[in-house]
Amino acid sequence: MTRDVSDKSTHWPAEDFTRVPYEVFQAQETQRTEQEKIFEGPVWNYLCLSVEIPNPGDFITSYVGRTQVIVNRADDGNIYAFVNTCAHRGAQLVRKLRGNAKSHVCAYHQWCFDHKGNLAGIPQIRGVKGKGGMPEDFDKASCGLKTLKVDEYRGLIFGTFSPLTEPLRDYLGDKMRVEIDRIFERKVKVLGYYRQRVPANWKLYVENVKDPYHAGLLHLFHVTFGIYRPTMSGRVFMELPRGHSVLRTADIDEKQDEVNKAYSGIDKYRKDYRLADPSMFHVEPDYDDKVTNMIMTIFPNVMLGQVANTFQTRHVRPKSIDGFELYWTYLAFEDDDDRALEGKLRQSNFVGPAGYISLEDGEAGRLVQSGVENRPRHASVVEMGGRGPIEDIDSLSTEVAVRGFWKRYAELMDEAVK
Amino acid sequence: MKLTGGSTITDPVRHSVVELLQRYVDSLDDDDLEAWPDLFLEDGQYRVLSRENLALGLPAPLMYYYSRGMMHDRVKALREALTYQPVYVRHILSTPRLTMSDSGEVHAQSSFSVYQTTEEGVTQLFTTGRYSDLVALTETGARFRSRTVTMDTFGVLNLLAVPL
Numbered sequence: 001m002t003r004d005v006s007d008k009s010t011h012w013p014a015e016d017f018t019r020v021p022y023e024v025f026q027a028q029e030t031q032r033t034e035q036e037k038i039f040e041g042p043v044w045n046y047l048c049l050s051v052e053i054p055n056p057g058d059f060i061t062s063y064v065g066r067t068q069v070i071v072n073r074a075d076d077g078n079i080y081a082f083v084n085t086c087a088h089r090g091a092q093l094v095r096k097l098r099g100n101a102k103s104h105v106c107a108y109h110q111w112c113f114d115h116k117g118n119l120a121g122i123p124q125i126r127g128v129k130g131k132g133g134m135p136e137d138f139d140k141a142s143c144g145l146k147t148l149k150v151d152e153y154r155g156l157i158f159g160t161f162s163p164l165t166e167p168l169r170d171y172l173g174d175k176m177r178v179e180i181d182r183i184f185e186r187k188v189k190v191l192g193y194y195r196q197r198v199p200a201n202w203k204l205y206v207e208n209v210k211d212p213y214h215a216g217l218l219h220l221f222h223v224t225f226g227i228y229r230p231t232m233s234g235r236v237f238m239e240l241p242r243g244h245s246v247l248r249t250a251d252i253d254e255k256q257d258e259v260n261k262a263y264s265g266i267d268k269y270r271k272d273y274r275l276a277d278p279s280m281f282h283v284e285p286d287y288d289d290k291v292t293n294m295i296m297t298i299f300p301n302v303m304l305g306q307v308a309n310t311f312q313t314r315h316v317r318p319k320s321i322d323g324f325e326l327y328w329t330y331l332a333f334e335d336d337d338d339r340a341l342e343g344k345l346r347q348s349n350f351v352g353p354a355g356y357i358s359l360e361d362g363e364a365g366r367l368v369q370s371g372v373e374n375r376p377r378h379a380s381v382v383e384m385g386g387r388g389p390i391e392d393i394d395s396l397s398t399e400v401a402v403r404g405f406w407k408r409y410a411e412l413m414d415e416a417v418k
Numbered sequence: 419m420k421l422t423g424g425s426t427i428t429d430p431v432r433h434s435v436v437e438l439l440q441r442y443v444d445s446l447d448d449d450d451l452e453a454w455p456d457l458f459l460e461d462g463q464y465r466v467l468s469r470e471n472l473a474l475g476l477p478a479p480l481m482y483y484y485s486r487g488m489m490h491d492r493v494k495a496l497r498e499a500l501t502y503q504p505v506y507v508r509h510i511l512s513t514p515r516l517t518m519s520d521s522g523e524v525h526a527q528s529s530f531s532v533y534q535t536t537e538e539g540v541t542q543l544f545t546t547g548r549y550s551d552l553v554a555l556t557e558t559g560a561r562f563r564s565r566t567v568t569m570d571t572f573g574v575l576n577l578l579a580v581p582l
């Protein structure tokens with residue numbers, strides 16, 4: 001295929017996505033295309049949790065790509081979302097991150113919008129002292145806020161701009177829903193938020209969480225304390241056409257001689273490494289299925305994660321070509337007793353910006369962003385787990401889910417790739 | 419001068435507490451991390467909280483160590499296990515406000531900024547924040563019973579490796 005020099009689309013060197021051109025992490029123009037083709041394309045974007053806005057009037061700020069959106073609950077009990085830009089002159093409409101409001105009034109000219117994004121009122125619409133005012137035929141109905149279609153699954157709220165997006169249930173798919181159900185069939189509550197400003201392109205984090213290969217090599221804590229080892233029972237499975245995936249590790253069927261073999265010559269498994277106070281590991285698990293680590297990525301940019309007995313959503317919010325915010329919502333279950341809650345606070349030491357395991361993923365992002373700088377024509381090698389077909393695998397020694405992400409990404413970014 | 423609530427902070431007590439606060443900063447700024455846990459009681463508590471969570475009344479901490487052993491574990495992990503960018507650290511500390519608690523220990527409160535400098539000499543503000551401490555006066559000097567760090571810059575610049 002010959003390429004027109006004016007063609008700004010990315011050239012993918014390998015049809016099976018075993019090569020990822022570095023330009024996708026550093027070309028400024030990809031940001032605008034991603035906003036249009038990915039985030040405003042036929043996808044469901046994670047917005048927030050239903051429990052964060054329990055009452056009519058409650059609102060919370062979120063992002064669709066780089067666009068700020070407000071998610072709120074109306075008096076009818078349903079959830080609505082709109083772009084946080086006044087329909088009049090473009091001012092940011094809602095100025096608080098969270099709160100409760102009967103309606104949303106723009107600070108600039110006091111235009112007032114209801115929970116559904118309809119324009120409800122304009123000051124001086126008929127002018128003052130019989131002069132000025134809006135034209136007689138001004139159509140309020142056409143000056144509502146830019147809204148998103150909203151849907152909910154198990155308390156997870158998603159929004160889409162595209163009329164082409166399939167129903168949320170179908171978008172998530174059977175394989176992902178089983179894993180969502182496992183966690184979210186119990187009522188959750190928020191224990192707190194963590195925010196990290198990672199100096200890397202947002203897609204590097206998506207790659208990171210779809211890559212079980214690194215988890216047993218970068219993260220000594222994972223490995224040494226038995227949260228994650230490639231020798232454990234592990235699976236990578238995908239909702240391939242839609243770009244979702246799950247990495248799941250369970251502490252079963254692991255043989256010590258296999259651990260020793262996998263880590264011979266690698267200093268990340270340290271039999272002699274002891275903690276002075278290991279009590280944060282002595283937390284009774286919420287599930288008896290021996291799953292120690294599970295991370296699901298729902299395309300394009302949200303993760304549902306379990307590390308030991310911690311549960312979180314992680315929302316990857318792009319901020320610039322080389323920076324994103326990683327926004328964690330740290331969860332407990334509504335019916336957790338004091339002991340279980342304390343366990344989750346203790347294990348918060350594993351996750352978040354300071355977490356024994358997750359802090360290293362921020363560093364991995366920084367290292368790659370720094371490494372690919374000024375090398376747009378080069379590409380990374382993604383062959384662990386094999387070339388060719390992108391398929392589920394009962395192994396953690398693989399990068400196949402990374403290829404699954406790029407396949408979906410490329411399809412949306414460039415029709416020609418299909 | 420009449421001081422309300424509890425007894426007056428005497429000069430020796432003030433000196434002892436200020437010395438502890440300064441030794442704390444020195445241990446981190448001079449990369450003498452091994453000295454850091456020993457500034458706490460054996461069952462001392464160290465927490466880093468996001469100002470956002472605090473404002474929302476949410477309990478999830480960024481760091482939560484409730485024994486000197488856990489603090490030693492953090493130091494060992496920083497030395498031997500964790501992968502993160504090495505930086506120089508500098509704390510700028512405000513004058514602390516000290517008050518005597520009913521239990522005969524000292525409440526100390528101070529504001530701080532932490533700057534980080536890369537190996538190539540580029541400095542940036544990492545966070546501002548506040549220390550809220552309960553300090554025990556032991557025979558071997560003042561020790562933290564608890565130190566709670568409120569992190570203002572809760573949009574953490576990549577990651578938080580070394581304690582604040």
